[in-house]
Structures are given as C-alpha cells and as structure tokens.
Amino acid sequence: MFNWQGRTDTEDGNKGLRWHQVVNQQGHSDLPAINLVGLASDLGVRANKGRPGANEGPVSIREALANLPWHWGARLIDSGDTLADSDLSDAQSHYANAVSQALLQSQFVLGLGGGHEIAWGSYQGLYNALQTSSHQTKKIGIVNFDAHFDLRRPAPYTSSGTPFRQIHAHCEQHGDDFQYACIGISRAANTKALFDFADTTGTRYLLDTQCTLDAAKALLTPMLQNVDQLYVTICLDAFPASAAPGVSAPSALGIDVLFVIQVLHFLAQQQAACNYRWALCDIAEMNPAFDIDKRTAKLAARLGFEVADALLPTR
Known part of the structure; x- marks a missing residue:
C-alpha cells in the first residue's frame, strides 16, 4: 500500500x-466517497x-495528489493497486x-493507470456492478479524452490500443448499444x-x-440523453x-487542459438534466x-482534483 505523506498545516485545523x-x-460513513483504485500495468x-x-504510474499520481488541498465534505479511500506482472487479462x-x-x-471510483488497458478493466467493473445491483439493463456511455481511438483489433493479443474495440465486441455480444x-x-x-471502424460503429x-467547449457540448449531449451510467477516461x-x-x-499538438477541465465540469452538471449517473473516471498512460x-x-493530479471538485460537496 502506498505510504501517503506530505505537508501539514496544523495551524489551520480542518481547513x-x-x-x-x-x-x-x-x-463519517454517511459522507460521499471517492475510492482510488489502481492498475499498475504496462503490459498493454x-x-x-x-x-x-x-x-509505476499509479504511485506517481498518488505522490502528486498527496499535497493537494482537500476542500470537500467527503471521504477519500485508497484501495491500492492491482499489479500486472505477466497476465494482462487476469490483472484486468x-x-x-x-x-x-x-x-x-x-x-x-477514480482509477489510476498504468496504460490505457485500464479502460477494459474499468468498463468490466462498471458493467458487473450494474448486473449485480439491478436486473434492469443500464446503458453505459463512455467519454474518452485521447489522441487515439484505441479501437485496434485485439488479435493476436490485446493491448493498450484495443480496449474500446473489446468494449464494442462486448456490447455486440450482449445486445447493448x-x-x-x-x-x-x-x-x-x-x-x-481506425477512422473507418469508428464511423462504422457510430463512434x-x-x-x-x-476542440472547443461548444463543440464538445454539441457532440456529447445527444449521447448523455440516451445513457444511464457514464464512464469517463482520460488518456494523458x-x-x-x-x-x-x-x-x-x-x-x-494535443488539446488544452482548461478545455478538458471545462468539459469535466459540464459532465458533472448535466447529470440531473440528462438523468444519468457519472460513476467512474480513470486517468491513463x-x-x-x-x-x-x-x-x-502534476497534470494527472490536477485532473483528479477537478473530477473531485466537479462531483463532491464543498465543506
């Protein structure tokens, strides 16, 4: 388990x-909670x-998170890491x-990667939880901030470039959108x-x-209105x-950090209007x-901070 340590300002008390x-x-078990769950893997x-x-990614993100201020009336849980030594599928x-x-x-859940192979594990975790908690089908929407589609063919093996093709195959197998x-x-x-496969699958x-905020809102709103659960993944x-x-x-080239932060807050704000639950986010690569x-x-930690700030009640 990671040894959390950092600066303390005892003169300021709980603030x-x-x-x-x-x-x-x-x-304080009645308070909302964020649970850090890591996949320490570069096999993909x-x-x-x-x-x-x-x-080594999850540890470095925790080190950067450790000294950030805690602004919220909520709990923070660290469930540690799954170590991917040799069998990627087993680790996922x-x-x-x-x-x-x-x-x-x-x-x-705030997932900490590791390669973007974390996405296939995150999706399975959300899907299985929904199957356990309800007999009713729950539609899952995925928002990925990424320079790559990660829709590569998983043959002859899966990798950090295949998770969303694996998810697509899972959706087809189970009759899900x-x-x-x-x-x-x-x-x-x-x-x-990859562009052709994206077009074929309605990606x-x-x-x-x-990437402007207006363009992102126009792209995402129709999907958000048609899902029950939201999974967000950020590839660094x-x-x-x-x-x-x-x-x-x-x-x-890349995209602007402030733009991504604005979209994250938009996704949190739209939960009530579009009637979905944002349950899970991971940070990969x-x-x-x-x-x-x-x-x-530090960027990964700031993004984790912004996810918490978008979702949690301020003290």
Whole structure:
C-alpha cells in the first residue's frame, strides 16, 4: 500500500487538510466517497509497441495528489493497486473486481493507470456492478479524452490500443448499444482503418483541431440523453508533450487542459438534466520514466482534483 505523506498545516485545523491527511480516515460513513483504485500495468503498452514504464504510474499520481488541498465534505479511500506482472487479462479482471466492489458501496471510483488497458478493466467493473445491483439493463456511455481511438483489433493479443474495440465486441455480444465518444483525436496518429471502424460503429469524435467547449457540448449531449451510467477516461497523451511528456506516445499538438477541465465540469452538471449517473473516471498512460519535472504527474493530479471538485460537496 502506498505510504501517503506530505505537508501539514496544523495551524489551520480542518481547513488546512490535504489529501494525504484524509485518506482512509475512519468514520463519517454517511459522507460521499471517492475510492482510488489502481492498475499498475504496462503490459498493454508493451504489447502496443509503446514505451514501458506505465506500471509505476499509479504511485506517481498518488505522490502528486498527496499535497493537494482537500476542500470537500467527503471521504477519500485508497484501495491500492492491482499489479500486472505477466497476465494482462487476469490483472484486468482483478482490477475490475475492485472497481465493482467500490461501486456497489456507492463510492465514486477514480482509477489510476498504468496504460490505457485500464479502460477494459474499468468498463468490466462498471458493467458487473450494474448486473449485480439491478436486473434492469443500464446503458453505459463512455467519454474518452485521447489522441487515439484505441479501437485496434485485439488479435493476436490485446493491448493498450484495443480496449474500446473489446468494449464494442462486448456490447455486440450482449445486445447493448455502443455509446462511445472520443475527444482530441489526431488525424496524424490514427490510420484510415481506425477512422473507418469508428464511423462504422457510430463512434462520436472531435479532432484535436476542433476542440472547443461548444463543440464538445454539441457532440456529447445527444449521447448523455440516451445513457444511464457514464464512464469517463482520460488518456494523458491527449495533451501537448510540453504538459505531458511522461506518456508512451507524446503528442505533437494535443488539446488544452482548461478545455478538458471545462468539459469535466459540464459532465458533472448535466447529470440531473440528462438523468444519468457519472460513476467512474480513470486517468491513463502515466509513465514516470519519461516525465520531466513531474509535469505529467502534476497534470494527472490536477485532473483528479477537478473530477473531485466537479462531483463532491464543498465543506
């Protein structure tokens, strides 16, 4: 288990608390909770011919989160990491079980990666929790901030580039709608075959050259009105290499951080209007082996902070 530590401002009492001081505190079980669940894996990145090192990602994100201020009347839980040593599918299943357990306790899950193979585990965790908690079919919508579709064929093996194709196959197998939107797609980083498959499957997407808040709202609102549960995943290679050098495939252009933060808050605000529940978010492709001045880890932590700020009640 990660050793949470950081600055303490005792002179400010409860108003000076930081993430490392509130994590895994006992009591106040009636408060809403965020549960940190990690998948320490770069097996999918290696299989996708990317730069290894993402298995250390969850720890680096926690280190960056530790000193951030805690503004909310809520609990913070750290469920630790699933370690992917040799069998990716097995590790994804163990991670999915941890996600399901947290969701079934009405805790919001913030997944920490690791390569973007975390997405297949996150989806399975949400799907299984919904199957356990209700006999009624629940439509899942996915919003992915990413330079890549990650819709590659999973044959002969799965990777960090295949999770949403795996999800599509799962939807087809179970008769579910494939509700997938990808924001930040680079035409220079996806083949014609991937664009064709995206079009064939009804994937919604915005190119990195099209990313304005109005464009994102127009793209996402029809999907949000047609889903019951929302899963958001943030691939750090969606951002410029200057802001996120610590990834497998740094972006030459990337999308604006403030734009993504605005969309995250929009997704939280639209829950009541569109009648869906945002249950799960993960942050993927954190690779500290290539990080500079911990820029990528700090960005990942800020994004986690913004998700919490969008969803939790202020103290």
